[in-house]
Amino acid sequence: MKKQVSYSREYLKGLWEINPTFKQILGMCPTLAVTVSAINGIAMALATTFVLIFSSIIISMVRKLIPNQVRIAAYIVIVATFVTIVDLVMKAAFPVLSKALGPFIPLIVVNCIILGRAEAFASKNTIFRSFLDALGNGTGFLISLLVLGSIRELLGSGTVLGYAVLPESYDPMIIMILPAGAFLTLGLLMGLANFYTARKERISIEALRQKYMIETEDKQLIEAGA
């Protein structure tokens, strides 16, 4: 029987280990397009998280009822329903934010994070685990969009979350709020993430090697002593 990971691990893995942006490289279209400011990034991530959580719960609930042949079609209908709900609610309750995010809210339907987690996780796991997985991935997406949006807003407009951070004498780098700035920032952050992961792996391999060598030496000494 497959060993189940703990509930906390189910949530935490989405933050870094399988972070949708930096590790799974999913949802790149909204990531690149809306992160001209931190607030846009937060709003997009929250909308995506809402859809991700509810679609994962529903898909997990009905996973045994949906025939395999039409599962993707059924998942798309479920996801599209929640996206349309988000779109209508944002237009009704947060019209300014809805306008700022423009066509990217309806495009959550085709966000690979949602369909990816539905297919890879929610369709095979219990409701609670699917909820934790969706929440973890949503939080991971929120963190990456917030970091990207903050960097681009800071360098491109001199502000963070609308508050002036850099002095007025600072000349904003217009490229940072253009698509080129999104690619540059994302590429550099991914490089940094890969560098950190590789370094961490190297350190753990080195620690294991040291431990093995010490154990071998100890054994040899014991054998020699005996």
Add this chain to the structure above:
Amino acid sequence: MNKAVHILLTLMVTGIIAGGVLALVNIWAEPRIAANQKRETEEAIYLVQKNGKSYEEIKTVKGELFKVFDGQKNPVGYSFVYEGNGFQGKIRLMIGIEPGLDKVTSIEILEQTETPGLGTKVTEHPYKDQYNGLTIGTGIEWVKGKKPVSRMKYRRLQEQRYHQNQLRPL
């Protein structure tokens, strides 16, 4: 159960539930969205006619056309909504013109789907202010912009002659 029937039933039930839920949400959202649009339009009427304090809608003309008055009920000009193609989709504008129908007072973007970042700068003041005080009739001069949307907007302003023909100077 027959496989084909199972598939059909699954898709049908999924569709019916999804449609039902969306209908319920739409019942809640529709009046609020309409109210938001109305409020935005009203705000824009006064944004393009700075001295305006009240307005009345002219219903004899096709489209949304408003006659704007100051505090003493003197007419200060017209505000009207116009829609046309932008770079990526429809752009809805509120345009203000002076009582003599000879000059644009200013413009306000009601809706646009331009590229986030540079494209959405059409909603910002330095861009919109380029249209303040432009002359109509003798031909609006080409306004330099950063994207083709400028050309589109220029065309929109020229197409206002359609409306002008149905208006008289105040």
